[in-house]
Amino acid sequence: MLRKTITCLALAALGLPLPAQDGDPRLRVSGFGTLGLAASSSSLAEYVREPTQPRGVRQDLDPRLDSRLGLQVNLNLSESFSVVGQAISKYRYDYTFKPDLSWAFLSYKPTSSLQARAGRLGFDVFQIADTRNVGYSYLWTRPPVDFFGPLMLSSLDGGDLSWQGSLGEGVNLRLKVAAGRTAAIDKVPFGDAGGYVPLGGSKLMGTVAEVDWEALNLRLSYAQAKPSSKFPPPITDLQNGLNAFALLLNDPGLARQARGVDFQENLFRYYSVGLNWHSGPFRLEAVGAQVRAGEGPIPDLKSGYLSLGYRVGEAVPYFLVSRIVSDPHTLYLGALPALGPEAAALATAVASFIQHQRANQTTFALGVRGDFHPKAALKLQVDHSTGEPKDLMLWLNVRSGWEGKATVGSVTLDFVF
């Protein structure tokens, strides 16, 4: 009933004739959601699912980490043209659940194997990256944070072109190229007053090759991003400070650090390889990625995860291990730390900023997914993370005494409708 009402409202809004009966094949209104609760063993640092969350989980049960709701409209205009719109409500940079428009694109399928899309698209160069909010579609309560933490770009304003074809013998190949700018909905909270670092507007391009053969799926991908957003004052202050001292001390090394701090001089390159094997009750997923941050003090990253599951009736117990490593880039500060209190304070602030771009940790998780209903699943998961306490990319509001260790328990109800 609710869905019918939404369908009629959507059709009316689009100025289309209302369907004479249920099940108009031109229009599909559907949705997905997760109700989640999570708690951590530590109150010394907050566990976040993605860097766009302004607060994380401490020792109290917290529904904000995993809960989210999405609504999607698919409108088939003709045999070759269709339109897809999707909005997602989740805990975001400004402490609210205000919905964002995640997809709004026109799709054109001129032949059986070609598809072109333009508008706001999911950036699916990384495994499951464009469905990371659809809990029902994967095994775990959330995608591995060690892997997806730094890969936060989700929506692209631009276009993509994909080709899909059979190579015979049950082998299928999919090739895709995507280019555009990151959508303005990706924002990382900064400071306490609802401020943020915008990730939108960065030039982004990527390509992916995917092979399906029986139960096996192999995926190779590459992406590059050139940040172009203007950062808020605390970061530009660091940059200006470094530049001032670079002039004063005639030290080009400091000027190079200043450019790196701003991100805008950096070309980020992402390489990823993934394997997925799902046969009968067994499922295995292994993904590795490397992020190269270019010159400057932002460290290169390597990350990956391995997931194993086995279906027993309606339940799938699983094991997941994930790991992220930051290359030990040396931050160059020249004579700054010994140049008086003002310079030393700047050196400390720059070093702290860089610590927030670093992560070194391993997480082991055990869980179970239970498909108790054709459109809903209940999941339980326990994560145990051990990491370098000085590296702060994946933790918020760290207090003294933090040793980089925490156990996080979570339960989610994932559904589609």
Next chain:
Amino acid sequence: MRTLPPNHPASVLLVLLLSLVPAQAGEPVIVVHPESRIQSLTRDEVINIFMGRQKRLPNGTVAMPVEQAQPPALRARFYQLLVGKDLPDISAYWARLLYSGQAQPPQALTAEEVLEVVSENKGAIGVLDAARVDRRVRVVHSLTR
């Protein structure tokens, strides 16, 4: 033959064992419009269409996949025979394709609706219990043969 009393432990066990076997699953077959030029489809072609990889039939017509949703045992048997996956895994698979905007799952219909849609649309392709097949459709693939 001596029959066991209904409350005998052995007959309880027998009932439990029988309930694990999808007794009335039926035999899923793939049907198209009777005037379609398609005479038969390979297993790969059926997989590509019903798993959302190919959007057109081998003759170039835009595919309109539909499936008989009841009883669930028929669907379960279809996907088990086709790709060796259980229904919850198929639902999760389609959630990924649908919500990434890549493809839309086959429409879930009753057997009679499958017959109607397939007999009225040249591009329609349906999963149907073999026992429900009549003159309105043509069988182009059988999963069990």
